[in-house]
Amino acid sequence: MSNSNNINKKKEEISILKLISSCVDACSRGCEVIRFVNNKRLDKTKNGKNNDNEFNVQYKVADDPRSALTEADLASQRVILYCLRDVWGNDLKIVGEEDSDDADDNDNKKEEEEDITDEQLCQKYNVYTPNQKPIDCNLLPASTFSDLLVPLSELTLYIDPMDGTREFVEQRLHNVQCLIGITWQGKPIGGIIGLPFLWNDNPSKICNNKDEKGVYAVCGLHWKDSSFVKMLHIQNNIDNNKEEKPSNDDTKVCETKNGDNDDDLWLSLGSCSSTAKDQALELDGTVLNVYTGDSNRIHKKHALNHLQEWTSKPIVKGSGNDLKTILDVCIAGGCGNKILRATAYGSKNDGNALCIIPPGTCSWDTAAPTAILFAALSKYGKQGKVTDMFGGQLVYDSTGRKVLNDLGSLISVGKLAGEYHEKLCKTLRADNVILNSLLKNYWNGSNDNLTAADEDVRLKLHRAQQESQAVDFARNECGYIMSCKDIESLFSEQVSSINGSELVGYSVPEKEVMSANSDSNDVTKCVIRLFWKRKESSKLPTSVVYQKIALEKENTYQVNLIRE
Numbered sequence: 001m002s003n004s005n006n007i008n009k010k011k012e013e014i015s016i017l018k019l020i021s022s023c024v025d026a027c028s029r030g031c032e033v034i035r036f037v038n039n040k041r042l043d044k045t046k047n048g049k050n051n052d053n054e055f056n057v058q059y060k061v062a063d064d065p066r067s068a069l070t071e072a073d074l075a076s077q078r079v080i081l082y083c084l085r086d087v088w089g090n091d092l093k094i095v096g097e098e099d100s101d102d103a104d105d106n107d108n109k110k111e112e113e114e115d116i117t118d119e120q121l122c123q124k125y126n127v128y129t130p131n132q133k134p135i136d137c138n139l140l141p142a143s144t145f146s147d148l149l150v151p152l153s154e155l156t157l158y159i160d161p162m163d164g165t166r167e168f169v170e171q172r173l174h175n176v177q178c179l180i181g182i183t184w185q186g187k188p189i190g191g192i193i194g195l196p197f198l199w200n201d202n203p204s205k206i207c208n209n210k211d212e213k214g215v216y217a218v219c220g221l222h223w224k225d226s227s228f229v230k231m232l233h234i235q236n237n238i239d240n241n242k243e244e245k246p247s248n249d250d251t252k253v254c255e256t257k258n259g260d261n262d263d264d265l266w267l268s269l270g271s272c273s274s275t276a277k278d279q280a281l282e283l284d285g286t287v288l289n290v291y292t293g294d295s296n297r298i299h300k301k302h303a304l305n306h307l308q309e310w311t312s313k314p315i316v317k318g319s320g321n322d323l324k325t326i327l328d329v330c331i332a333g334g335c336g337n338k339i340l341r342a343t344a345y346g347s348k349n350d351g352n353a354l355c356i357i358p359p360g361t362c363s364w365d366t367a368a369p370t371a372i373l374f375a376a377l378s379k380y381g382k383q384g385k386v387t388d389m390f391g392g393q394l395v396y397d398s399t400g401r402k403v404l405n406d407l408g409s410l411i412s413v414g415k416l417a418g419e420y421h422e423k424l425c426k427t428l429r430a431d432n433v434i435l436n437s438l439l440k441n442y443w444n445g446s447n448d449n450l451t452a453a454d455e456d457v458r459l460k461l462h463r464a465q466q467e468s469q470a471v472d473f474a475r476n477e478c479g480y481i482m483s484c485k486d487i488e489s490l491f492s493e494q495v496s497s498i499n500g501s502e503l504v505g506y507s508v509p510e511k512e513v514m515s516a517n518s519d520s521n522d523v524t525k526c527v528i529r530l531f532w533k534r535k536e537s538s539k540l541p542t543s544v545v546y547q548k549i550a551l552e553k554e555n556t557y558q559v560n561l562i563r564e
Helices: 016-046 071-088 101-114 118-124 165-169 263-269 274-283 298-312 335-346 363-380 415-428 432-443 452-464 484-497 535-539
Strands: 013-015 093-096 149-151 155-163 177-184 187-195 215-223 226-234 286-292 325-331 353-357 384-387 409-413 502-507 513-518 521-533 543-550 557-563
Touching: 013 016, 016 071, 016 149, 016 155, 016 177, 016 187, 016 215, 016 226, 071 093, 071 118, 071 155, 071 165, 071 177, 093 363, 155 165, 155 335, 155 363, 177 335, 177 363, 187 363, 215 363, 226 263, 226 363, 263 335, 274 286, 274 325, 286 298, 286 335, 286 415, 298 325, 298 353, 298 415, 298 432, 335 353, 335 363, 335 384, 335 409, 353 415, 363 384, 363 409, 384 415, 409 415, 432 502, 452 502, 452 521, 484 502
Parallel strands: 093 155, 286 325, 286 353
Antiparallel strands: 013 149, 155 177, 177 187, 187 215, 215 226, 353 409, 384 409, 502 521, 513 521, 521 543, 543 557
């Protein structure tokens, strides 16, 4: 391990700016790996040899292009981890996408890469090792930015070495990114998004040139009193024509074609169609840019249908919002790409943008772009939020055991977008198809042993779950939807004493949510209706009061379940 950065890894507190700087550097080297693999493929294509086997494309789910995995994913992550471990050692918690156990089919490729050292891997992909060129931890000097110290033990990094693998395979390269998200106590505070195929003078042009020097990266921090978002240009590919030893001076603030510093160049990634612009001018309206994918998932369909219904209605004078909303739907690949483009468009002047992302993404997909979004909101004075499809916060489990965003994601930037965001969440909480699709593993227990005598219970539960549900609010202390087992554990003694009793399911009627103030804390309560099987279950409570207390510490809550 190189000690060239002179960073005391055993020190309890570290500089957040040094951490972000090191992540930017590591991310750029991961991007160089991605570009190298793509250039190798282009060479094979020219020679008429390109196919999935030559290109090392494998699929975690057979015949599903969204599950594609390439050598670029695996090699990029290994290079990034090598660089970060070189600086911070093994005490820094890192969760990487390619660490997941569901990639068993890729064991052969992993074993092949493990046969060579980290240094040899860097050389294989023409990337500087930390020994050849030390990781730069001073890209963001404390003299320019407000630095903060943070306990290393409270941080978790989420790495997606190549977000948009399917797009990479299909050569839609402008969607491809490399993501490193930094979370503190489960909250995204810092993000780095590497853009391996971006040209600085033309965001729509793909950088495929082997001779193109350097990679662009957007980085941001939004934590306590420190907030910024900027773009950097980093060169970490080996220049065989350069005889002198590589220097960190090759890293610089992003420049425009004219050579002027332009931290905001990344805003050009967000745009709307000319048709939407023309309609907005003609109707004196506002464009709502909606970024989503080409999935046919029911969650996306319902959300889009609601938006289309609301924006197609005629303007009602005096309704409080007389402007016509022009819906501009943009189909884009890559979760990070969607969020970054929505952030870029929504951050401009009167821009408004929404992202609709169905279930299936993970913490490494959302951590980095979410942190950059929050930093942009602060910098440009905009409103915005990131939630699941019901309006609850996305959860980041620092242990890395639970990483799936199984309730989907909605992201908004801009005042108007925020209003539609709220309206969508409220509507989806009353959408029985979406509720059952997303919550069936939470609010329904096992129905395997239900008898004819339990049919009445099943019908009552079904009717109760048809109502609008307060599932954005009723969560456990970690922020997850409560399962039947979680609630059942409150009554473990009673359940065990009644042979065959089991919680069939529960409902959280939104109409039974109550708010109150208690001293300096806000207290919100709701009633959770319980449905048990077996006649003897009459001895068990039919409801429990859920109480959530907002503590003085920001975004911190105390959750209690009180038996009635």
